[in-house]
Amino acid sequence: MSKAFPKAEDLFLCLKDAVREQVSDQTAMVGIHTGGAWVAKRLHKVLGLNLPLGEIDVSFYRDDFAQRGLKSRVQPSSIEFEVNDREILLIDDVLYSGRTIRAAMNEIFDHGRPKKVMLGVLLDRGGRQLPIDANFVGGKVYLKEVERIALTKSDDELFEFVIRSGVET
Amino acid sequence: MNLQLSRTGEMRHLLTIEGLPKQVIYDVLDAAESFMPVTKRDVKKVPLLRGKTIFNLFFESSTRTRTTFEIAAKRLSADVININVGTSAVAKGESLLDTIANLSAMNADMFVVRHGQSGAPHLIAKYVPPHINVINAGDGSHAHPTQALLDMYTIRYFKKKFEGLRVAIVGDISHSRVARSQIHALTTLGASEVRVIAPKTLLPANVENLGVSVYNDIALGLQEVDVIIMLRLQRERMSGVNLPSSQEFYSAYGLTQKRLSLAKSDAIVMHPGPINRGVEIESLVADGRSSVILPQVTFGIAIRMAVMSILAGQAK
Structure with missing residues (x-):
């Protein structure tokens, strides 16, 4: 069974407003594949950021590689700006355990030494397993461990969250 | 028993391209x-x-x-x-x-x-x-499965897809593990035609059964091909007299500028290395604009x- 909840488009507006005050033309934005890259792409456009948008796929940095193996389609990461001394705003769709963010930070540091790394997420669903928090959030909802949430994107680029209750794997 | 794939079809070992989905x-x-x-x-x-x-x-x-x-x-x-x-x-x-x-x-x-x-x-x-x-x-x-895979990567990189491609593999086919793996990979991936071009003495018996067309004349074999793969003469694996001399091989099968012009104008030239200049391939071709040997x-x-x-x- 799936239900639509909460309204991702509203969260996007909140996130955009929260981020707008904090970015300058020197801020570099990096989206995490797949959902985070979608959010970052739209934010990057509406905020009119100068530096090229970066995208990363954290598959090569995940801490559960030994259990899960390599996902068959890993997107190539692309960071086309100088990372050293840069302010970086990392964007993801959902913040949960914090493990993805840890992996993403590790990858960013392999491109150079940023001056500052910030995190913006559409939704914070709680359930952290690491001491990681977001600087900017669209909204917070506490979900049970068995609930899985995924961001979807329609043909006209509108976001929607889909929640599925399932057996925890 | 298929050693290289698990029961769920995942790769456990990489031993050969043959049979790889x-x-x-x-x-x-x-x-x-x-x-x-x-x-x-x-x-x-x-x-x-x-x-x-x-x-x-x-x-x-x-x-x-x-x-x-x-x-x-x-x-x-x-x-x-x-x-x-x-x-x-x-x-x-x-x-x-x-x-x-x-x-x-x-x-x-x-x-x-x-x-x-x-x-x-x-x-x-x-x-x-x-x-x-x-x-x-x-x-x-x-x-030599990883060599064939990197060759397929190279072909996809420069030609985008395998369908519709005509690929020629030239030289010492009979001693070449690279050629065997390439043929299996190309036929699995759906290349339109795979040609092998070699003298009879350097072709394995029944090579047609691998799904390739055989040419003994390089001038015919290179017509209209998209990809040319040159192979090294494997002298270390030859026993007896498979060919008279490397000069003679070059004059009959070496890839020269002149022969390259028989292929499509955007054809790429590949070689698994090490290359023998003046034996399989002319220096001008190896270093020329069609060569993708170093990207390989x-x-x-x-x-x-x-x-x-x-x-x-x-x-x-």
Whole structure:
């Protein structure tokens, strides 16, 4: 069974407003594949950021590689700006355990030494397993461990969250 | 029993291209593509195989293949041990399986094996404990799967797809494990036509059964092809008189500028290396604008990273 909840488009507006005050033309934005890259792409456009948008796929940095193996389609990461001394705003769709963010930070540091790394997420669903928090959030909802949430994107680029209750794997 | 695929169809060892499903090949090419940017960064490493120990077991000499496997493993953060087996245990009379048992006892996670005997990597894969993966880095005249995969990567990179492509493989087909693996890969991926161009003495018996068309005349064989793959004359594997002299081979089968002009104008020229200038290929062609021989080497690292990480990532 799936239900639509909460309204991702509203969260996007909140996130955009929260981020707008904090970015300058020197801020570099990096989206995490797949959902985070979608959010970052739209934010990057509406905020009119100068530096090229970066995208990363954290598959090569995940801490559960030994259990899960390599996902068959890993997107190539692309960071086309100088990372050293840069302010970086990392964007993801959902913040949960914090493990993805840890992996993403590790990858960013392999491109150079940023001056500052910030995190913006559409939704914070709680359930952290690491001491990681977001600087900017669209909204917070506490979900049970068995609930899985995924961001979807329609043909006209509108976001929607889909929640599925399932057996925890 | 299929040694290289698990019951659920995942790759456990990479021993040969023959019988490898199309999707498995595409998964390797796609993974390799995502490893390409890693080699251009400040830190040319990802932590995927941190803590894993990979043994490069070369029972036969090789520089390029061994080096690219070593670089690939290091870029994945694995520990790599190079063993030049020819000068060590084997010289003291140890059997192949005893060597493997000893290295397994040193907690190896993966063996990359090159061997002069066809089938040696299969034998090793059959006897290693289930947590160890084996990669064939070339066995006798049987198979060289990672070379074929990097060649497929190169073709896809420059030609975008395999459908509609006409590919010619030229030279010493009978001694070439590379040619065999390429033919299997190209037919699996749906290339329109695979041609082999060689004198009768350098063609294996019944080569047509592999699904290729045979040409003894290079001028006919190169007409309208999209990809030309030149092979090295493998003198070390030749016994008796397979060909009169390398000059004669060059005059009949060497890839010259003139012959290259018979192929499509945007044809690419590949060679697994090491190249013998003036034996298989004219210098002007090897260094010319159609040549993609050096990109092949670069892609080889990403392909080997992909194979190693796919194998290491399978649940044991």
